[in-house]
Amino acid sequence: MVKKWRQRMRSWLTNKLELPADIVMDLPRITMIGQIHIYIENHRGLLTFSDKELRLLLKQGQLLVRGEQFVIKTILPEEILLQGKINQVIYIDE
Amino acid sequence: MKNQWLSLFIGSVRVKVQGRGAERFINACLRNGITVWDVKKHSEDITTFFILLKDIPNVRAVVRNSECKLYFIGKNGFPFFLKKMVSNIGFMVGISLFFIMVFLLSNMVWNIQIKGAKPETEYRIMKELQRMGVEKGAFQFLIDDPETIQRKLTNRVETITWVGVELKGTTFYFQVVEKKQPKETKRIGVQHLVAKKKAVITDMFVEEGQPVISVHDHVKKGQILVSGIIGKEGQTKLVPARGKIFGETWYKSTVVLPLQASFHVLTGKYVEKHYITIKNILIPVWGFKKPPFSHYKIDQQKKALRFWRWELPIFYERVIYRETEEVTRNYSWEEALQKAKEIARKELKAKLEEDASIKGEKVLHEAKENGKVRVEMHYQVIENIAIPQPIVQGD
Numbered sequence: 001m002v003k004k005w006r007q008r009m010r011s012w013l014t015n016k017l018e019l020p021a022d023i024v025m026d027l028p029r030i031t032m033i034g035q036i037h038i039y040i041e042n043h044r045g046l047l048t049f050s051d052k053e054l055r056l057l058l059k060q061g062q063l064l065v066r067g068e069q070f071v072i073k074t075i076l077p078e079e080i081l082l083q084g085k086i087n088q089v090i091y092i093d094e
Numbered sequence: 095m096k097n098q099w100l101s102l103f104i105g106s107v108r109v110k111v112q113g114r115g116a117e118r119f120i121n122a123c124l125r126n127g128i129t130v131w132d133v134k135k136h137s138e139d140i141t142t143f144f145i146l147l148k149d150i151p152n153v154r155a156v157v158r159n160s161e162c163k164l165y166f167i168g169k170n171g172f173p174f175f176l177k178k179m180v181s182n183i184g185f186m187v188g189i190s191l192f193f194i195m196v197f198l199l200s201n202m203v204w205n206i207q208i209k210g211a212k213p214e215t216e217y218r219i220m221k222e223l224q225r226m227g228v229e230k231g232a233f234q235f236l237i238d239d240p241e242t243i244q245r246k247l248t249n250r251v252e253t254i255t256w257v258g259v260e261l262k263g264t265t266f267y268f269q270v271v272e273k274k275q276p277k278e279t280k281r282i283g284v285q286h287l288v289a290k291k292k293a294v295i296t297d298m299f300v301e302e303g304q305p306v307i308s309v310h311d312h313v314k315k316g317q318i319l320v321s322g323i324i325g326k327e328g329q330t331k332l333v334p335a336r337g338k339i340f341g342e343t344w345y346k347s348t349v350v351l352p353l354q355a356s357f358h359v360l361t362g363k364y365v366e367k368h369y370i371t372i373k374n375i376l377i378p379v380w381g382f383k384k385p386p387f388s389h390y391k392i393d394q395q396k397k398a399l400r401f402w403r404w405e406l407p408i409f410y411e412r413v414i415y416r417e418t419e420e421v422t423r424n425y426s427w428e429e430a431l432q433k434a435k436e437i438a439r440k441e442l443k444a445k446l447e448e449d450a451s452i453k454g455e456k457v458l459h460e461a462k463e464n465g466k467v468r469v470e471m472h473y474q475v476i477e478n479i480a481i482p483q484p485i486v487q488g489d
Contacts, residue, residue, distance in 0.1 A: 049117050
């Protein structure tokens with residue numbers, strides 16, 4: 001109950017005060033450059049990785065990236081830069 | 095984002111993780127502050143990536159807590175390059191030796207060419223050059239620059255009038271102009287010899303012509319001494335009168351000399367400093383101490399270093415600090431008088447021709463005024479007073 005209320009409070013704050021949503025609400029910020037790069041900030045760890053699939057843990061749910069010839073160019077505790085041919089980016093809610 | 099250059103500099107290794115849960119392994123790495131990049135999955139249980147060389151001890155702890163096996167499969171970066179270089183030390187020494195050799199050889203004198211000199215002059219020039227240290231195999235930055243060599247050569251070898259010194263690459267070119275020893279006698283036209291100035295004739299030496307004066311005669315300026323017209327009346331012939339007529343002439347000169355004067359003189363002590371100069375940066379090579387003199391003069395010599403055939407923007411600079419001393423000269427009355435006479439004599443000698451001689455001197459007047467000595471001298475000089483005067487024909 002409290003959690004849901006807090007969520008709504010934050011959502012209202014970002015709307016009214018025009019604060020960046022990714023910071024206030026701890027959402028991932030995803031930057032894609034065409035099909036070849038995807039840059040994801042605010043992730044919570046690597047779940048699976050292969051050359052066709054990357055699964056990342058988020059604060060809420062998971063992010064699934066599908067494609068071909070994946071290489072993790074850089075990985076830091078909260079950031080990841082993936083290179084390859086990206087076909088799909090899917091949010092999975094639990 | 096990490097810096098690619100930094101990883102290259104501090105060194106990195108490529109590792110292979112074998113076993114299930116490579117993702118968990120990477121997560122654990124990140125939690126432990128280990129930077130990971132270029133992660134690739136080759137098959138279900140083989141993953142490769144790069145880590146920094148300095149993180150290897152931390153990785154061991156991570157490996158122990160996982161169910162994976164870690165293999166090192168590649169290394170790159172500066173530390174490994176260094177290691178490789180150390181193992182190939184002979185090769186490296188060879189390369190640097192090669193460059194040092196080329197550098198040294200391009201800064202040597204390899205050839206000395208002397209043009210326009212007679213063999214004996216050439217030999218003398220060679221000898222002088224050797225004395226100056228200019229010879230085959232000498233380092234260019236240790237010898238004098240061409241201008242100095244030129245000056246020294248012209249001063250020391252008196253049979254040459256002029257010498258052009260040029261340094262082209264590693265070769266010294268000397269272009270010599272020799273003094274023409276026996277002067278060609280010019281064809282001279284008919285002439286008289288007349289007196290240059292007022293004098294009393296003391297000696298005569300007539301080669302050609304009819305002398306019209308005799309010893310002890312008093313002559314005026316412009317008076318004919320030796321006539322160019324010879325022969326009896328009516329059968330005259332014109333000749334170029336030649337000869338030397340010595341006469342006693344008189345000179346007066348005044349010298350003013352201060353009794354007290356101060357100079358800066360070199361004491362002979364000096365300190366040398368050597369620098370390598372790149373653009374405006376001076377790198378001291380030798381001589382780091384400050385010159386221990388209170389007064390000094392600075393001599394600077396700058397020479398460009400060469401490599402192969404190019405002049406490098408690097409200079410070898412030699413700075414010489416010469417100690418100077420202020421000296422106050424004090425003359426007593428007698429000394430000053432003596433000195434003034436000497437100066438007067440010297441000045442006169444410089445004015446006179448070589449075959450002239452001073453016969454006698456007299457002090458006309460001496461005075462001390464405002465700390466200065468003023469001396470008026472009178473000289474009797476024996477000199478050649480004859481000068482030619484062409485005879486204008488057709489009169």
